[in-house]
Structures are given as structure tokens and as C-alpha cells.
Amino acid sequence: MTEDWIIQTNNLVKKYGEHVALDSVNIEVKPGATGLLGPNGAGKSTLLKTMLGLIALTSGGGKVLGHDIATEGAKIRQRIGYMPEYDCLTPDMPAIDQVRYSGELLGMNPFAATQRAHEVLEYVGLKDQRYRTISTFSTGMEQCTKLACALIHDPDLLICDEPSNGLDARSRKFMLDTLFQVVKQGGRSIIMSSHLMDDVERICERMLMIHKGQVIAQGRIEDLKAIDREIEIFVWGGASKLEQKLKDMGQSVRRTGRVMRITRIDDSTYGTIIEAAAQTEVQIRKMQDYEPSLEDLFIVIMDRLGYSVKSSSDLLEGATPAMDNAAAIQGRKVA
């Protein structure tokens, strides 16, 4: 195992009866910020619990921060800070006591935990509110308290489950900036599970996408985006004709209204587009290389797996739609 990896798994399988929650998962996570993406029920929670060394595996194995996930769960959890998605705070406790107690549960002595609790609460912007009871906190402040609980022992790896869940724009920005600083300034690693592609793209250099218990994509986001370079054109008059013509000419086209994105095969693709436009007498008002977002990457990956999705919210927030091609998932790992 290479020491550069903070997490490495080897054919990880977890079954609950007949249900396969994790199916031969092989992941390699390097230090830094990594986004964990996947639809509801994809196996994200099971994977997080596995990383925390909390569940018994059916087969396979792996290491987190150099510790075996099957036998060294306690050691792993000593070096990990976990920020749960759901409520995990005692409403009637002041924030300072809650954070201190979470440190004591890690084995910090009470004096060190108290001192550190003051530091981390200041770091997450709750310096003036640290003696207030948590029941009086806004959602943003609760999220920050959860982050403080996770950071109290200065963990090597921070696992954040939906850190910006329920936050307004301003609090969300603060939370993401804070997490970004933990990575850049603190030199710590983060695994961030989120439904919001923008959040992941803003914080993370790498991503890990799982679906139906299988890893369907992993690696640097920039590298993954480079899989399909596209040319974006804005057309006027006869967009459907042009789309059809391009498809007839063997091009791969994605279209939303009068905006089309054509997969760039090589430099000749530009000529092909212009030629198609000339033949169909359609105006091209603008042509540019398209800079794909993580959202686009997600759609492309899902499209390859046989899902017809318009946006990530189709899959991430709702029920998983039926596959167009059930067999498509087999052997179609992007990276």
C-alpha cells in the first residue's frame, strides 16, 4: 500500500441479507479534499461507516490512515473528525460544553479539551456565542458547532456529511470557506459528502462517485472533466434541423433550446459544425470551447450508465429512475 493514500480499499463488499450495499469497492483517496457523490441509496452512508470502522465487512478490506478498517476501528476514529448530516447535539447544553465533551470522548483531558474547545469555536465563528445553549442556535450555528466538535482534536481526516445542508447562502459560503481553509491552511484532508455539485466543486480537487454500491468514477475532477471536451454553440433558426444534421454526420450532441454542445473529437469537429450549419442554413451566433462543470460530468456519467437525467437533482434528491439500459452499468467505470 502506498503511504500517499489516506484511504485504500480492496474489493470491499458489504451485504445486508440479500441487499448488496457495497459491491467490490476499490477506492484510493489521496490527501486533500475529496467529494463523495451518489444518489440516495447509492451506499454513501455505508461507505462512510466503513471508513469509520463501524461495520463488519462481508468480504474485502482496506486501510484508513494506515489502520485496518476491520480491526482498528477505534484507532481510525481517534484520527478522524466526523461531522454528521443530522442533529447530533444536546439542545440544552452550551456550545462550549458540547464541544469540550466531544473532545473528552476522544480521550482529551478536560483542561486540554476546554482550551481547545475555545479555539475551535472561535475558528468556526462562534466565539461570542459559545456560552449560549444549542437550542437557541440557528441551523448555521448548529452546523458550525458540529464542525467544531469534529475539529477539536485536530484530526488528520475530516469526514463531512452534507456540511451545507439547510444553510442560507451566507452561512453556506462561510462553511465552505472554513472547510477550504482546513485543507489549505491546516493541511488536513476532507471527505465531503454532498448533494450540491457546486459545493463539491468549490472545495474538492478530487471526487468519488458511487452508484448502487459501485464506484463509477474517481479521480481528480479536472481530469474527469477532460474525458469529454465539448464545443458549445448558440444557434438561431432551425436548431432541430442542425441537431439532426450533426447527428447524421456522426456527432454526439446535447441540446438545451438553442444551445448545443457537441463532443469535440479533434480540430476537424469545428469544420464539421460549420459545414452542417451551412447545409441546414442555420446561423451560429457563438461558438466556444465549453468548460464543463461537475454537474455536466455527473450527467455524462449517468448518461453512459443508461440513465436519462437532465440534472443531478433528478437522481440525488429524488427516487432513482429506471435504467434505460440495465446492462449498461456493467463494466462502464469512467476511471
Added chain:
Amino acid sequence: MNEDDSFDLGDLLGQPEAAVPDTSKESEFLGESGLSVTGKARMEAAYGTDDGEGQDVAIVAQSATSDAGTIFHQVYRPWRGVLNPRWVRNWSILRHHVYGLFTKGHRPWPLTSKLIIVLILFGSLLPIFSLLLAVLTNIEFLMEFYGINRANLWGHVLGTFHNTCCWPLLTAVVVGGLISEDRQHGTSAIYFSRPVTRTDYTLMKYISAASILSLVIVISYCAYFAAGIILNNEGWAFLLDTTTYFIGGLVAAIMLVVTFTSIGLALSSLSTGRFFPAASFLGVIFGSRILAFLIQLLFDRDTMYLLSPYDNLAHTGQWMMGLNPTYDFPVAWSFVMLLVMNGVSLYVLISRVNSLEVTRE
């Protein structure tokens, strides 16, 4: 500056008024506000350094500009400390629950719970005051009634009064929310995402509850016995005579604490919130007794008392302290039933704690 001149804080600080940021948007914490808060404006308002002449407008503290300096620097500070081993973590769980009764900074026990515990503790110490009264007045009847003997020691732990008004209520208040509130608020994630195992969690919750119950039940029992010796100025002979049944009572008290804690925590692990476990515990204790009593009245059979945790404890306690039993069935049945009740309760407790989730509840 004369009295006609307008005066504001901007003049005092020598800073342009336009630079004061918009504070109309109220934000609750520094991270939300994006503003810098300095102490300078407040200091000027509180300890104005001018001569005080010509000031007809009150100085009101305002947020100053970011040029004046920023207090909130978000700097990540590493921590180089050492994490202690398992027993320190477990000790912190015990401390969190037990110290919470006495000081702030630990588990926030409701005020009503604290009051009830204090009242019950006071009630359990009443025999000491009665004993003191008997000694001071030297009335024979009172001495027999409150003095140290088998029946009185048994009665302190397993008597009807304490087991109707005190111990079940105490257990309901103490054990009620210990696990159910973790389930309700999701605080189990705080434990299990740390190197706290489910065994440690269950064990320390159990010991915490048992410690608090023991503080009242066992300590008051020992205090009563000690008071009997001290107030009557008893010697070694008395101590030798009474030690055997004192120890019998002590074991009975520990059995009561263990049984009530097991049943209470099992009920607490089944639910969310504080009320249901407390109410159902009282229901189990009183309901089984009332049911057995009614059946005895109707059919003249007392076997149903085997279903009552209290009566099993009382029966076993009578045997251990050498008292005549008030039940027709053998004491072995009661003892076995106690073991079964504890076993079932612990099984429920362990299986329910295993179902507590880290990622989702």
C-alpha cells in the same frame, strides 16, 4: 466644537461615515456577518476622552470600519496533544452524567429531576432523624420503631413506603432519558463516531445510572446503619450481631439498584424522549404489583407476584436478612425470576443500543 455643531462618532474617530458597513442585516455570529467588530468605538462611548463640553448628542456604540482593525481572524491552529486511553474516555462518560447533577458543564439534568432526587434523598434520610428523635426522647416505643434491627433495615431498602413513594420514582427520573434522549437528539453519533464502543457506551450509561441510584439508596441505607451505631453509642458486640444482616440488606439494596437500572435502561433504549420510559417503568413496577394483588384477592393465589420485580426483590431480601417470608412460593423461584428479568432487560438494552446509528437515525 460648539453646542450648535453636530457631533457623531465619525468625528471622534476621525473616520469617514460612509465607510461604516451596513448593519441593517442582522446576523447572529461573526461568520454570518462578514463584519469586523472592534472595541474602539465601544471604548470611546464608555470612556470618552474629550472634555465633555458641547456634547448634546449621546454617543452610541457602532460597528467601526474594517480599516480600524479586525478581531475575527480565521486561523487554523493545530493541536499537538495526546489522546488518552479507553478508561479516560469511559470516565468522561460517567463524569458527564453523574457530575451533571451537581455542576454545570456536564449533562443538563432538568431542574425538576434534580428537585425530585433531592426530595427522595431527604425522604430516605428521614429514619435517621426519627432515630435521633427516639434517642433524644428515650421513648421505648420509638426506639423499637426506628432502631436498628432486621425488619427496619429490610424496610429501609425493600419496605412498602420506600418502594411506593421513593425508589421507583427515583429510577424513573434518573434512567428515563439516559438512552432515549440520545436517540431523540441523535447524540449517539457523537459517541459512536469517536473511539467509544457500544459496549463502553452501554456499560458507562449503566454504571452512571446505578451510581446515582446507589448515591440515594445504598448511601442512605449505610447512613441509617451508621447513625444507629453512633446515636446509641453501640459497641463491638452490636456490630458483630448486626453485621450479617446489614450485609444481607446491602446486597439486597445492590440487587434492587441493578434490577431497577436494567429494567429502566431497557425501557429507555426502546423509546425516544424522557416521558415514555419513565411512565412505563412506573407502570411495570406498580402494574405488576397491583395485578398480583388483585389476583391474590380474587383467587387466593400469590404466584403472580413472581411477575413483580419488587416482590421478587422483597422475597429474596427477606431470605437474605433472615426474616420470615411473606410469600408462599419458594425463594428460589423469586431469585430465578430476578435473574430472568435482568437477563431479558439486558438483552433488550444491548440489542437496542446496537441499533443506534451514526449516519442516520
